[in-house]
Amino acid sequence: MNCTNNDPATILVIDDDPSIHRMVARIFRHQPYACCFADSGPKALADLERVTPDLVLLDLSMPHMDGFEVAEKIKVVEQMRHVPIIILSGLSGMDILPRALGEYADDFISKTADPSEIIARVQYHLNRKRVLDQMHSDQQYYHHTISLTSAQLALALERLKDASLEVIWRLTTASEYRDNETGAHIQRMSHYAAAIARRMGLKQKTVETILYAAPMHDIGKIGIPDRILLKEGPLSDTEWQTMKTHTTIGAAILRGSSIGFVRLGEVIALTHHEKWDGSGYPNGLKGRRIPLVGRIVALADVFDALTSKRPYKEAFNIETAHRIIIEGNGIHFDPDVVRAFFAIQDEIREIKARFQEGPASLASTPLAGPIIYRQDLPTGRPMDTTGRKATSISV
Ligand SMILES: [Fe+2]
Incomplete structure (x- = not known):
């Protein structure tokens, strides 16, 4: 796969016919797009590991792997899931259009179509993809922001809870x-x-x-x-x-x-x-x-x-x-x-x-460390936990 310029919008042309490569290059020579070419599906799929196009122009009739199979394999590549595929075929549209658009492609253009139509269709799908990419990016940003905010809020609530617990604990300790x-x-x-x-x-x-x-x-x-x-x-x-x-x-x-x-x-x-x-x-x-x-x-x-x-x-x-x-x-x-x-x-x-008895510590928390407490319990006589005599077992 090679590209004709460095514009960020990249069109991948997959076609075994070199004349189609030249035709597409000629049609888009004055357009702000980069055109990359592959003469077979396997080569195009191999190159997807290093280049992610913004749009694919795909021939259907190719040896070894036809356009349907290529499209099917492209769609399972994670970064290609939302990349539009336009079938560019010399076959009759009415024969293959339902299958092509129903399962594999986003549009269909005849190789005999007027260049202005090809340009218009490509522009439409690139603009649409740009909008979808922006929406996807915004969604990711908002999702990330919400996740981050939620985590910060959870942390703040946890700290607030810890602070509340510590205040209660220290006040309780003070009374004890x-x-x-x-x-x-x-x-x-x-x-x-x-x-x-x-x-x-x-x-x-x-x-x-x-x-x-x-x-x-x-x-x-x-x-x-x-x-x-x-x-x-x-x-x-x-x-x-x-x-x-x-x-x-x-x-x-x-x-x-x-x-x-x-x-x-x-x-x-x-x-x-x-x-x-x-x-x-x-x-x-x-x-x-x-x-x-x-x-x-x-x-x-x-x-x-x-x-x-x-x-x-x-x-x-x-x-x-x-x-x-x-x-x-x-x-x-x-x-x-x-x-x-x-x-x-x-x-x-x-x-x-x-929690053995030990030196009192105001740094203690409910979960660790000793705390001061005195039970006024005479040996052999159950008392109330207030430290005073009770009439029954109410230590
Ligand atoms: Fe009590």
Whole structure:
């Protein structure tokens, strides 16, 4: 294949007759097109690897490979899919026109046609291709732009989510500093809760939301006076009533958010001390009237409190914690939640091992590192997770 000039619009002429090459060159000698010539289909197809024409003038009657076969092979070349093919044939148009235009070509011109007609047809198809190429280019540009913008938006949303999580996490940590000295309670209990939720068949998105929301369960303690929250020894009835309000205070702090895990945090804060038998607080909800997430977090919170070592007590061993949870099955805890909890003991032990007590770090996140927490649990006597005595197993 060789070309007659360097104009960007290139016409490929495939014809075994050299006189047709000369005729086409003569017709287009004053037109702003480059003409490339091939005397057979195989040669033209071989050259398509290095030259992509803008239009093909194709003879039908050629030895070895006729024009139909050549057109068929051209159309499967990726960069040639949208290149117009004009049949330039000496055969009768009425005989081959339906087949030629129906399957292979975009137009048909007789070799005996007037040169002005040939030029006009070629110009029409080149202009049409130019418009289509521009549309295709614009589509690719917009597709690329949309993809890029979507990726940037997704990244921005992810960063915003991370920022929101970090702010919530640090505020939660700040509230925990008031009455906790050591530990990774928040991380463990939130992972326990997520693991139980996953075992109970909740959707992954919900499980993830629980993981992020559970750390906020006690955020309402920020509203409990130090003289009560930090008091050593038993609380009076009045003080105990005040302590219970950490649930409603927490819910009030988190109320009205448009962020999913904060809204779930509100539910958790309000309901994590409710009990299956209705003896919990603040509303004495019973059974499935307690939101499932509250029932899940209740068990996760208590289990971690039971198995955590504190300066003033040793951790209960897991067997003892299991016994206490079994004793609370159907009383304090939802039996379905208890069943799920015992079904994932390998994962529970893995979480417990992963988030060991250690030095407090404000750089911690819900997914890694220790967090400050103090459970005021005297050895041998289950207490409420607020750190005060309770009347039953409500650690
Ligand atoms: Fe609590």
